Amino acid sequence: MKKSMKCILLSGILAVSMLSAAGCGSGKAEETSGAAPAGQAASAAADSIGFPKDETITLVVPGKAGGGSDLGIRYYSEGLNRLYGLKTTVTNYDSNTVGHQTVAASKPDGTTLTIATSALNIQYITGNAQVNPIDDFTLIACLQDNGFSTLAVPADAPYDDFAGFVEYAKAHPGELNAGMPAAGANTFLFGMLTSTTGIELNSVECASESDRLTNLAGGFIDIGVVGVGNALEYEKAGKLKVIGTVSSDGTVIGQYPEELPENYKTLQEQGFDDCVLSVYHYLLGPAGMDETMVSQINAAMQAVVEDETVNAGIASIGNIPGWHDLAESREIRDGEYAQFVEIAKELDMFVQE
Secondary structure, three states, X not given: OOXXXXXXXXXXXXXXXXXXXXXXXXXXXXXXXXXXXXXXXXXXXXXXXXXXXXXXXXXXXXXXOOOHHHHHHHHHHHHHHHHHOOEEEEEEEOOHHHHHHHHHOOOOOOOEEEEEOHHHHHHHHOOOOOOOOOOOEEEEEEEEEOOOEEEEEXXXXXXXXXXXXXXXXXXXXXXXXXXXXXXXXXXXXXXXXXXXXXXXXXXXXXXXXXXXXXXXXXXXXXXXXXXXXXXXXXXXXXOEEEEEEEOOOOOOHHHOOOOOXXXXXXXXXXOOOOOOOOOEEEEEEEOOOOHHHHHHXXXXXXXXXXXXXXXXXHHHXXXXXXXXXXXXXXXXXXXXXXXXXXXXXXXXXXXXX
């Protein structure tokens, strides 16, 4: 697959989308929240949950306010406030690299934590960041599954499902343009698809979802990854059609909080068993955190994740709520990391492991 995705430049087609949110600036933005402990019960619970109960806990968002990672962390922050009476500050960094570096350089005392996704792994593996996802952090818990990545094609495409797309791509090698960032989770998703199916695609830089939606509707790209919500809206308007979704191994479209049409089934459900990509969210702290503290925080997060309000909030952003103990968390993290290393090597993007 090292030659299965050729990079070409799509010029003259621009779509600009800006996501604005309160507290989002050019550097970092902080928002402090806290709930008074609900009597002695919350105070007693805080004694055994590992989190520092007498200090403000900074939850670092490696990205701007308003994105999926930001919303997820805020749901967890609210749950920690309400269930355990903790005081938290949510701090956003425009650069996810700076956000990651900030946590890695903090004291390992449980007062500075983050929830990171595949961006942390991809940036390190491809040499775009020097923060080591394994050595520079303490893994506390694997939390929600990132959910479903929708594969959308132009409305007039000569195929109606993923099998038809693969057949067409094999008959027309190197002719189909796939819109994706220069380097990112979607780049690796297409790397996985070309590797497992043996098709050849041209890589066209479409960094934002807005870019991809516009270029799909205009027929300037032949396939792109978009969110389920936008896919439903644009498909209803006749601007594109969906040929499937990609998620982690064993995940089915029935786990989405709303009922979706048959064409939204995962590629695995459509018979492409190896077309899976694991993207989880991980609660991390600086390297060197006390093992007992880590174990207690991990256990405490189970109640937060299972809280009805938090659970519904995580599901509302398209993620699949989840909590895993330390052993499961390490197994999932290591498996996801190994998959990204292999994809990076196939794409000739591998720099360090």
